[in-house]
Amino acid sequence: MPKMDMIQALNSALDVMMSRDPDVLVFGEDVGYFGGVFRVTDGLQRKHGLKRCFDTPISEGGIIATAIGMGAYGLRPVAEIQFADYILPAFDQLVSEAARLRYRSGGEFWAPITVRSPYGGGIFGGQTHSQSPEAIFAHVTGLKTVIPSNPYDAKGLLIASIEDDDPVIFLEPKRIYNGPFDGHHDRALKTWAESPGSDVPEGHYTVPLGKAAVVREGREATVLAYGTMVHVAKSGIEESGVDAELIDLRSIVPLDIDTIVASVRKTGRCIILHEASRFGGFGGELSSLVQERCFYHLKSPIGRVAGWDTPYPHAFEWDYFPGPARLAAALKRVMED
Amino acid sequence: MSPQDPIGASSRPPLQLHIPEPPARPGQAPRFDHLPFSPAGAIRRPDPGVAEPEMRDLPYGLIRVLDDEGRAVGPWDPGLDAETLRRGLKVMAQTRAFDDRMFRAQRQGKTSFYMKSTGEEAIGAAQSMMLDRDDMCFPTYRVLSWLWARDYPMLDLVNQIFSNEGDPLKGRQLPILFSARDYGFYSLSGNLGTRFSQAVGWAMASAYRGDTKIALAYVGDGTTAEGDFHEALTFAAVYRAPVILCVTNNQWAISSYAGIAGAESTTFAAKAIAYGLPGLRVDGNDFLAVWAATVWAAERARTNKGATLIEFVTYRAAGHSTSDDPTRYRPAEEAACWPLGDPIERLKTHLIARGEWSAERHTQMEAELADGVRAAVKEGERIGTLGQSKPPVRQMFEDVFKEPDWRVLEQRRELGV
Known part of the structure; x- marks a missing residue:
């Protein structure tokens, strides 16, 4: 079984789902040709084509609204918000729309969207690249909030989130993208390869949401x-x-x-x-x-x-x-x- | 300027903060000379295939087909047969009959809230009739005419307005914040503008799949100031989405006139120019003009030319909702003075002028429509008005997620349902 870090595991999840399901598409700021500022979408546009993985304007509200509209149409969009600190312009779309669409329409419409976003600190990101907004979303009835802690879970949870018919906020702890940071910032970072949770199957599997x-x-x-x-x-x-x-x-x-x-x-x-x-x-x-x-x-x-x-x-x-x-x-x- | 004041700071005038005010308030004579109107037939109709830079004059004109005598004139005349026009007239009249009845029902305490679309009936009616069943409308609360044009069962909407046991939305939504997927009517929300940009995503999805469906979305003049409006136009332009984006400029956002949303400096249609989208400014009280503009924009959308922004110039003849009294903020006679008249009267005059309608037939139609509305409301009242009947409380806990999680199940048990 291959060893993967978090970034490779998340990339693999997206790749697996894009290969399996033509309704899965990926978009966000810098996610296309460049492959994302953290490289999570690296190679997806090259492999799956421009229409399946593309760049968006710097417009978080627009990104999420677009995803909701696509979800209501029948697609399974995966939107990236470059940093969770920047998700707030999309807050209305997430809280008032994605979370409520199924309920308020009596089940006529729903938004099976996944919103990926790197979150958390420990990278010297200052106030605007470090925040942990999970409680804000957990409080909103109708949203699911997922936070993986290792590569195996990251891939399995992301696939489960994409396959879920409800809107999912998928927060990626960016401090552990490259290794299991334990808070000892003055010590060398261990790599995922030498740590548990880095044996990641190449194909499709899920880690169910709601199982600790x-x-x-x-x-x-x-x-x-x-x-x-x-x-x-x-x-x-x-x-x-x-x-x-x-x-x-x-x-x-x-x-x-x-x-x-x-x-x-x-x-x-x-x-x-x-x-x-x-x-x-x-x-x-x-x-x-x-x-x-x-x-x-x-x-x-x-x-x-x-x-x-x-x-x-x-x-x-x-x-x-x-x-x-x-x-x-x-x-x-x-x-x- | 002087050596002591080399940049002339001491001679600058004091800065002045500008707060727009409407031309007339209660007690003053209504005035509309701040709005540019064009005569019927005066605006050219470019081929829908031409490039946007070729039509940057259009957002500043006003596309009108029906002239003051009720004749259809000019290049935008869609050439509709009398049967279609009579149908449009009926849809508009039904919208008004329903509104009048439900407004009274609210006053009688049968429901909590209602919003009329008086004066704006042509917009939803013509667009609903013109577009395909598979297309999706992302509505505002002032386009119920869309549903009547598609023969939506009136009782279902009455039940929703009464939040009774027959409510298709299970008692969850404020009256007329409706949803009717099979009728191409997307779920409404009280948050203004949020669905404008979702319509673009929906249209992008149709293009992504290679389907042929297009989307249509509405906001009011006031909501053009929301970020969603600009996000929608940006995404629509960037991805050339097959969507028709409509601003129903009815001059008033509750008590704020359109100048508060920016209309003092430009037209809403002209906002399209900066996005590289065509902008049409259309007489929204002219059924034929609404139809013609929609045909034009739909053709662009269906041939991969992308989105169009249409401003429908109209007038909100009633209050914003049952919760406000418009005579508190605008002249009581302003609606009667609106230069573009009433959409029902104008189409009626046109049909009569064509020899295809008569005052007698119109009166008879109105009586029949009122009977139909009365029968549906009676039926709804039999099920129950607000508070007398409601869907099973258990349903309150459904549809939060596709499958309920333990919280919802536990709380349902806690409530004992």
């Missing part, structure tokens, strides 16, 4: 994470010495509540880790769900480790980023409660 993965089994606490933070969590758990169970949510809508609840009932402690700022973040929803369903099993308050409630600052990237040391400290703290 138990990345590490443990008895003393549960850590909920997704995207880059799965790798940060692995390091943080090891450094803490706490026997924590690590769950990679893989998609936050749909959310695998059963796996979460089973784990927290077993461990009695729960820490939620995400890069997005804490207040109103998705961790708040996770915390409520765990509290509602696991209250009598909890041995300590649920903890949240997240980005600070500031914009993502350029010079203070590593002060902002919720790295393994902060998770380790939180784990030790809940063990003392």
Whole structure:
């Protein structure tokens, strides 16, 4: 089985789907001839033709509206928004249109679109190339939000998203495109080839939306994470010495509540880790769900480790980023409660 | 200028902020001299195949076919037979009859909200009749005439307006924010303009597949200020999408006159020029002109010449909705003074002048249409008006996703349905 990094795995997913289904087409800013600023669409135009993979104007609202119209026609468009920070001009189209079309039309129309977008920080991208807007989309009824953490999942989840008949926001943690970054920015980045999750079949397979993965089994606490933070969590758990169970949510809508609840009932402690700022973040929803369903099993308050409630600052990237040391400290703290 | 003031800063006039105001407010005499009108028949009709730079005069004229005596004149006369015109007249009259009845129903508390399209009936009627069944209209809430032109079952729409058990949209939408896929009527939303650019995507999909369907979309004059309008024109021009993009300039966006949307400085049709698209400015109260412009734009779309922007110059003779009183912001008699008249009266006059219609037949038709509307509304009332009947509450939880996720299932159980 070939080894792939995240970029190759995502590219393979698009290639497989474009080969299988003539209704799948790919468009966005710089995705055509050039192959995308992160190279995810590299070679697709050359292989599948200009009409199947093409550049768009710098117009996120226009890109998503076009995708919705195409989806309503019967195609399965995959639109790229170059950075998740730039998705907001399309917010109305996503929230008021893509998410509601099936409901408001009584099932007459729907938008089976996939919106791919690199997201998250750790690349010195400053305020406008680092944000994690997943909670904003998770809050919107009618959208699915998917976040892979390794090449195998990235390909399987992207294929599942394209085949899904509902609109999917597919957020790609750009810090782990080339390797499983664990938050230790001062150390050399491991490559995917030497890491788990990089054996990726060449052909078609799916990783279903709404099924979390138990990345590490443990008895003393549960850590909920997704995207880059799965790798940060692995390091943080090891450094803490706490026997924590690590769950990679893989998609936050749909959310695998059963796996979460089973784990927290077993461990009695729960820490939620995400890069997005804490207040109103998705961790708040996770915390409520765990509290509602696991209250009598909890041995300590649920903890949240997240980005600070500031914009993502350029010079203070590593002060902002919720790295393994902060998770380790939180784990030790809940063990003392 | 002086050595002490080498750039002349001290002699500059104070800057002035300009806020457009309509030519007349309540209590003042209506005026329309700010709008350029052309005589019927005066505007040339280029071959639909010619390149856009050859027709940059068109957005500043006004394409009209029916003159003041009701004659069809000039190169845009589509030469329609009397049967088609009588059908168009009936569709427009039915639209008005339905609007009048439903407006009263709202006043009687039978529903929450309604919007009339009085004065604008020609646009949806002619375009719906002219375009193919497979084409898709991305409507506004003022083109119900599109549905009547395709014999949409009136009771279904009444049920939607009453949000009762028979509502095809399962009680989820504000009255007339409708959807009727089989009638080429895309799902309406209260967010203005969002579907304008979706229509371009829909048209691009038809071209992508090599099909022959085209799209048509509407926005009002006010909504041209939304980003969606510009996104639609950009994508339509860039990808040469087979789409007809229409601005129904009815002079008013709730209480803001078209000048607030930019009409003080140019025409809406002229916005096409910067995108390299043809822009037609058309008398929207002239059934024949609407038809002719649509034929022209459809031919361009169907022959891969791309999109056309059409501004229909019309007048919103009623309020924006049941929620506003237009006499609070414009002269009460402004509608009656509108220089382009009433679309139903104008087509009626034309048919009578051709010897194909009479005042008696018209009166009889109106009575029959009113009877038809009354019967449908009665039938809807039997099922129930707003609050008396509603679709099963369980349906509230359907269609959020194709398959419900655990949240929806859990909450449905929590509500006990």
